[in-house]
Amino acid sequence: MDEELDALLKQPLLDVPAGFEARVMAAVALRPAPARTTWWGWLAVLTGAALGAWQVLGFALGVWLTASAHG
Amino acid sequence: MTSPVPALDIPALIARILQGERAGFAVLVRRYQGPLFAYLGRMGLSPGVAEELAQESFLRAWRHLADYDAARGAFSTWLFTIAHRLALSECAHPLRRAQQPWNDEVHQPACEAPQPHEALMQQQRRQQVQQALRALPLADRSVLALAYFEELDMAAIARIEGCGVGALKVRLHRARQRLRKELEQHHG
Numbered sequence: 001m002d003e004e005l006d007a008l009l010k011q012p013l014l015d016v017p018a019g020f021e022a023r024v025m026a027a028v029a030l031r032p033a034p035a036r037t038t039w040w041g042w043l044a045v046l047t048g049a050a051l052g053a054w055q056v057l058g059f060a061l062g063v064w065l066t067a068s069a070h071g
Numbered sequence: 072m073t074s075p076v077p078a079l080d081i082p083a084l085i086a087r088i089l090q091g092e093r094a095g096f097a098v099l100v101r102r103y104q105g106p107l108f109a110y111l112g113r114m115g116l117s118p119g120v121a122e123e124l125a126q127e128s129f130l131r132a133w134r135h136l137a138d139y140d141a142a143r144g145a146f147s148t149w150l151f152t153i154a155h156r157l158a159l160s161e162c163a164h165p166l167r168r169a170q171q172p173w174n175d176e177v178h179q180p181a182c183e184a185p186q187p188h189e190a191l192m193q194q195q196r197r198q199q200v201q202q203a204l205r206a207l208p209l210a211d212r213s214v215l216a217l218a219y220f221e222e223l224d225m226a227a228i229a230r231i232e233g234c235g236v237g238a239l240k241v242r243l244h245r246a247r248q249r250l251r252k253e254l255e256q257h258h259g
Contacts, residue, residue: 005251008200009219011193013112014121016104024100024129031130034089036137 082141089137096136100129103147106220107154112197113216114158115205124161128154148227151217155231158216162209203253211246218243 079102088095107128111121131153132139139149204212217228229239 012109013197013201014108014118016108017122020104021097021100024126025097027130028096028133034133034136
């Protein structure tokens with residue numbers, strides 16, 4: 001049974017659909033060339049995240065202050 | 072799926088792709104599309120969903136190709152890690168999209184089809200195995216799906232699964248037992 005099971009699992013349960021490679025390459029053609037994420041790229045992401053978090057905190061603080069003033 | 076393939080210098084090919092030889096990526100797609108579909112089939116995914124995930128795996132690999140480091144592992148391990156995460160996410164949220172029907176008329180294989188009777192029997196057996204696989208817990212399916220791609224050794228599968236080799240062997244043994252039981256109980 002083990003050999004039979006192995007044989008069953010080794011056979012491809014799904015075949016590659018016709019034209020798959022061409023579809024992938026067509027999608028690749030529409031995308032920019034791959035590029036390594038540089039340190040300034042990460043810096044930009046982190047700076048953006050920090051600024052976003054600052055904005056959210058500012059908004060939350062504003063809501064809290066307004067609610068406190070009316071309470 | 073697991074037939075021997077000519078040796079391919081993947082790091083050199085990736086270096087050429089990164090220098091602007093986009094067509095080189097087709098060589099990678101051609102090399103790994105079969106194993107990837109076989110893997111997604113063993114994960115119990117329908118042809119339509121498998122195609123979407125396979126395409127997304129290759130596109131993510133393209134996007135992050137410059138970050139691939141051959142010193143940290145084989146390209147196949149890296150690519151299958153991407154596909155594995157996508158497949159686990161898909162299996163964990165099966166209602167995220169409408170289930171696509173199993174219809175081979177809309178999913179013609181690229182390879183030459185066998186004789187009709189043989190093809191029918193083969194298709195029936197495939198469906199039985201897939202049904203049995205889908206009845207297994209996701210963790211079992213996952214480990215079985217990876218274990219039958221010859222290019223991935225136990226260490227590579229353990230890295231993808233995020234466990235030790237010893238634990239992986241135990242999980243694989245149990246998964247095979249459950250699958251055997253499932254096939255015997257429901258599919259003779």
